[in-house]
Amino acid sequence: MSERANSGDVRPDASRLGRSPHRWLRRTGTSLTVVLAAAGVAGIRQFFFGAPGIGHFRDAEGRRIYVEAYDRAMSALPPPTTTRDIVTRFGSVRVYEWFSGGADGAVPVVLIPGMSSGVPMWADNLGTFLPRRRVLAFDALGDAGLSIQSVPLCSSAQQALWISEVLDELAPEGTHVVGHSFGGASAAAYAHRFPERVRSLTLLEPVFTFAYPPVRMLAWAMVSTVPFLPESWHNTALGKLGGAEFDPNDDMAKMIAAASEHFSAQLPTPSPLNDAALTSLVMPTYVAIAERDSLAGGRSAAERAHRLPNATVDIVPDTTHSLPMQAKDFLAVKLPEFWCDAERE
Numbered sequence: 001m002s003e004r005a006n007s008g009d010v011r012p013d014a015s016r017l018g019r020s021p022h023r024w025l026r027r028t029g030t031s032l033t034v035v036l037a038a039a040g041v042a043g044i045r046q047f048f049f050g051a052p053g054i055g056h057f058r059d060a061e062g063r064r065i066y067v068e069a070y071d072r073a074m075s076a077l078p079p080p081t082t083t084r085d086i087v088t089r090f091g092s093v094r095v096y097e098w099f100s101g102g103a104d105g106a107v108p109v110v111l112i113p114g115m116s117s118g119v120p121m122w123a124d125n126l127g128t129f130l131p132r133r134r135v136l137a138f139d140a141l142g143d144a145g146l147s148i149q150s151v152p153l154c155s156s157a158q159q160a161l162w163i164s165e166v167l168d169e170l171a172p173e174g175t176h177v178v179g180h181s182f183g184g185a186s187a188a189a190y191a192h193r194f195p196e197r198v199r200s201l202t203l204l205e206p207v208f209t210f211a212y213p214p215v216r217m218l219a220w221a222m223v224s225t226v227p228f229l230p231e232s233w234h235n236t237a238l239g240k241l242g243g244a245e246f247d248p249n250d251d252m253a254k255m256i257a258a259a260s261e262h263f264s265a266q267l268p269t270p271s272p273l274n275d276a277a278l279t280s281l282v283m284p285t286y287v288a289i290a291e292r293d294s295l296a297g298g299r300s301a302a303e304r305a306h307r308l309p310n311a312t313v314d315i316v317p318d319t320t321h322s323l324p325m326q327a328k329d330f331l332a333v334k335l336p337e338f339w340c341d342a343e344r345e
Helices: 021-028 033-049 060-074 156-170 182-193 215-225 231-242 251-262 275-280 298-305 328-344
Strands: 082-088 091-098 109-112 135-138 175-180 198-204 285-290 311-316
Touching (some): 109 182, 156 182, 182 198, 182 275, 285 298, 311 328
Antiparallel strands (some): 091 135
């Protein structure tokens, strides 16, 4: 296993990432950054105007457009073994499960997506986790996807609670928890409140977890989502956020654009973990921060992540906030090794 948090940053060899930085960024470099663009505006709105309500599609036609885009994006994933809708006190959660005989007895992996991206965001990662792991992935309540919220979510504690209710039913013996972006914040909230259920914690560019996003990046995020601005401005902003030209023909990009247009997300705005919360996360933890234009907080976030009691922290070269896709080959090796090491502790 790589060095622990108190030994300084671990910087992976760029050659391990499997391809050149420009190729990483080509297809998905900015597609997923729409997620945080929307999140920045939503978080600022909620900060000034109060608690969220119930996430919903604005009309039936908008839901139809989104679901068609969602289905196309989902087609890039391996077919799930099982699809379920788990009822919690906050609503019904759409969960997909992948399982093979080689995963018998292994601790399952749970994937928590970033805002507006849902389960399809894991298309580039999922296949490498499956041969030896049962994998669960779900669409977040209050956000775009096929989960259906019925009760407002007003705090990170409530975010953790509905995740707990899903996993009580599907994986009561504990899981390896992986979260990206806002999903990283939710994963950290769950681990803080239910540490005995978390065999390991992986946080990939987690926003509002160790630090606030840079003001410059939030400004570009806001430009990218203001509806009356020219499309060229939106695309420039997305390029600044993701490090590559935004591709409106990409299926993930189409799905996220449909979510931004047709879904009113209602989510509590996370706050960075305080020192007590950091020290409570005693499980093996892996934190990956983007080297460039990080929305998780960059080096300041990495430095604060070093306060975790049992963590490995990487600043991954030549990546931006879309780190799970840009560094998919690196993560395909890193995470299975990390999970095996965590199970030996």
